[in-house]
Amino acid sequence: MATGKGLFGSSLARKYWMALTGLFLCSFLVIHLLGNLPLMTGDHEAFNIYARFMTTFPVIKAVSYLLYASILLHTVDGLMLTRQNSAARPVKYANYNGAANASWASRNMALLGTFTLVFLIVHLKSFWFEMHFGNVPTVLIEGEEVKDLYTLTVTSFAQWWYTAFYVFAMAMLGFHLWHGFSSAFQTLGINHPTYTPIIKGIGAFFALVIPGVFALIPIVIYLNSLAA
């Protein structure tokens, strides 16, 4: 096991990076969700303007590189931690009652993270890749040709299995955050008799509401497609 000094190599430093990238990804989830809301109200133009803004505005572009780096670092670091953790117990218990003292989510962070990773790959291929490099039909907005991500999205979610996959993935992300959000604060050394219960409350709210609303969007689109 590596034993670096400073902010790299040691077990504790690995966790600081996990917590920092994890919290950064949480902040991104909020922005992403706000941008997706026009999909729910069926506001075709507002969503396409948002999509164009996200792919062209320089500040967003800069932040997006930070985001890709965070996903990569969080994933690689998470897999390294998980490998070390399983190597720390080469002979497993015949009888291990994990449920007696820890939550299911906290014991399955790597599994939940891996589901999230699979989802991210599918998701980025379907929308991010198509938006950047694909042949998406365009629409005219304020006299300018803009890729019609709205229509691409709505037609994708009209397929029931595609919507079901998204809902399942959001449930996995919800469990990941159920433990992960407050865990990140503990990792960064924040544990306080007054604030920690508040952080845990915010974490539970975050884990329910953010993936919940994300999942609601494809459900609403799917139901609308049935009605149409």
Next chain:
Amino acid sequence: MNLTLQIWRQNGPQDAGRTVTYPVSNVSPDMSFLEMIDELNIDLIKKGEEPIAFDHDCREGICGMCSMFINGEAHGPDRGVTTCQLHMRTFKDGDTITVEPWRAKAFPVIKDLMVDRSAFDRVIQAGGYISVNTSGNTLDANAILVPKADADAAFDAATCIGCGACVATCKNASAMLFVSAKVSQLALLPQGKVEAAERVQNMVRQMDLEGFGNCTNTGACEVECPKGISLENIARMNREFLSASLTH
């Protein structure tokens, strides 16, 4: 009470080991778990079989030796107790009980249920001390004022008995609760603050070298710790190490 025990038997560090089933009868609910094993060992000796090797010493919850992973939990199902303080009344007549040694790369099995916990000693040697001059002109400890809240928190951390239940119970075999208790008991006091930055770095380095896992903050250690050592100590160690990393 009549019980069925499934106990891990392993002749030595190199032996592959296996689970052996032992029926035991006439167990009194007032016996401690160790006394129940004593009775079984007497029977085994009478039958000319090798008794089960297990660690124990004080038999009153203060030495931390009695490591046993019982029914999937460190020190069994009770909270705030060691195995010597676990009573047979916790179980029901007819129960099957599994008994395994602590499982961790850093705690190799010596024999049967005994494991080698000297990794903990090496973590302590790496920084669990203060450097003071003891050559005749020692200061009166009471001459240094310590705020009551700090003294209490340091004392709470110092109640850790080094049993290793935190490592045994952690899904990652992480020693964070133990190491953070040892870091905290000194970092909170004026005498320990002088070397705090070096201490936390050296102890964490040794912890990693021994092959303990990382912390996922599941909190299982805090639940299973017989001395109620709190996760606040782990957060304190995370703070101490972060600030030491940024300044040293």
